[in-house]
Amino acid sequence: MGNYTESLDQFLKSLDYRIQLGDTARIASSYNNIGIIYFVQKDYEKALEYYINGLELRERIGDPRQIAVSLNNVGIVYVETRQFHKGLEYYEKCLAINQRIGARSDVAKNYHNIGVVYDQLGEHDKALNYSQEALNIYKELGDNASQTYPLLGVATSLYLMDRYQEAKTYALEGIEKSRRASLLSNMESGYSLLSKIENKLGNNSLAFDALLMNKKLSDSLKNIEQTKRLTLLEAEYKFNKEKDAIELANEKEKLVLSEELKREKIIRSAAFGGTIILMLALFILYRYYKLKKEANTTLAEKNQRLKELRESEKKLAADALASKERELATMAMASHEKNSILKNIEEKIGEIEGNMDSEHKQKLKVMKRTISDGYSLDKSWDSFIHRFEDVHPQFFDNLKTNNPSLTTEDLKLSAYLKIGMTNKEIANVTHLTLGSVKSKVNRLKKKMEMSPDDSVRDFMLQFV
Numbered sequence: 001m002g003n004y005t006e007s008l009d010q011f012l013k014s015l016d017y018r019i020q021l022g023d024t025a026r027i028a029s030s031y032n033n034i035g036i037i038y039f040v041q042k043d044y045e046k047a048l049e050y051y052i053n054g055l056e057l058r059e060r061i062g063d064p065r066q067i068a069v070s071l072n073n074v075g076i077v078y079v080e081t082r083q084f085h086k087g088l089e090y091y092e093k094c095l096a097i098n099q100r101i102g103a104r105s106d107v108a109k110n111y112h113n114i115g116v117v118y119d120q121l122g123e124h125d126k127a128l129n130y131s132q133e134a135l136n137i138y139k140e141l142g143d144n145a146s147q148t149y150p151l152l153g154v155a156t157s158l159y160l161m162d163r164y165q166e167a168k169t170y171a172l173e174g175i176e177k178s179r180r181a182s183l184l185s186n187m188e189s190g191y192s193l194l195s196k197i198e199n200k201l202g203n204n205s206l207a208f209d210a211l212l213m214n215k216k217l218s219d220s221l222k223n224i225e226q227t228k229r230l231t232l233l234e235a236e237y238k239f240n241k242e243k244d245a246i247e248l249a250n251e252k253e254k255l256v257l258s259e260e261l262k263r264e265k266i267i268r269s270a271a272f273g274g275t276i277i278l279m280l281a282l283f284i285l286y287r288y289y290k291l292k293k294e295a296n297t298t299l300a301e302k303n304q305r306l307k308e309l310r311e312s313e314k315k316l317a318a319d320a321l322a323s324k325e326r327e328l329a330t331m332a333m334a335s336h337e338k339n340s341i342l343k344n345i346e347e348k349i350g351e352i353e354g355n356m357d358s359e360h361k362q363k364l365k366v367m368k369r370t371i372s373d374g375y376s377l378d379k380s381w382d383s384f385i386h387r388f389e390d391v392h393p394q395f396f397d398n399l400k401t402n403n404p405s406l407t408t409e410d411l412k413l414s415a416y417l418k419i420g421m422t423n424k425e426i427a428n429v430t431h432l433t434l435g436s437v438k439s440k441v442n443r444l445k446k447k448m449e450m451s452p453d454d455s456v457r458d459f460m461l462q463f464v
Helices: 002-021 024-040 044-061 064-080 084-101 104-120 124-141 144-160 164-180 184-200 204-220 224-269 274-353 358-374 377-391 395-402 408-418 423-430 434-447 456-460
Strands: none
Touching: 002 024, 024 044, 024 064, 044 064, 064 084, 064 104, 084 104, 104 124, 104 144, 124 144, 144 164, 144 184, 164 184, 184 204, 274 358, 377 395, 377 408, 395 408, 408 423, 408 434, 408 456, 423 434, 434 456
């Protein structure tokens, strides 16, 4: 909560500055960003206030894409506060704009959101139609990751219509596509829905297993969603502050030029009136001193503000990097927990396999192969390394340049140390003993010519 409070303070300061500059488009952007923070903090009244302020400015500017974004945000607040008909009204306005400008992906998102509202209103036939429309568009666009949302939406509608077997088919497909795209939150909601479906179908054991997966994913996802939103806000804040800094520098140049022109005008005027030259000279000197003092005071204030903005930008960037590294560690642990659960399920199947006839044994073997595919360590590492290089794109290249003898296993260990994972956490993720991890860390220090007292974690900080 502290990070959100600090970000809110910074955005409010930025809003004041943009109002002084009269930059309508960026004032609207600030309103939207402040609304997002209030929404995450569940202060829906404040969130709605800032979203609507931003919407009114964007409608005045006339940018249809930004108007659609604001309409969608207002709709989300109304839905979250269970004012479903109001939310539907704004979703449909957003849909009309996206259809007009040909934003196909956004149209699909609107269809999905509208489908969710109709499910809440008990109109499940309409909800099903909108979710299927969204799914068709995402398939046409080849967007496999986004298909997970309408797949689970279709499954939800079918479940509420008591069409459990069809619902199960869509839920399983949604969960599988979510797993491939590493969408942990969708997997968590998908397993929750699957547990309810299996319970309705009388499959109590499968319902329990799905519920267990839901619980594990839920525990791992407590902070990830808020971290992502905060990181996005911080990145936008940083970008906007750079623009503000440039404009501030231009303002300073204009102020200096204006003061020089004033002095030249005063000096030219001093040529008139022979008997009062001395008085005019004294007046000019006094005015020059006063104007210079005022100009210096103004420049000093603006420089101080710029310094504060830059310091805030640096801190936000550091906090964003730390948040991303915490997310990486959480992702690695969640992958380990998923593999452990799948391994336990595979062992349970092995225990009951001996009591089954040949037909059921064959089905169990197929199920075991599917589970084995699910907890592939190589896939987990590939997904982790892809996210890691997004955060630290030059880390491995710089590390190998300075230490050419490092192996792939050494680089993997270095990555875990870089994001601050403890030896115990690394042991859990790599399926090694704590003693083995300590030995590997010591060998890594020797390869990098470090003394036993040196901190390998501090050493990794120099590589970005």
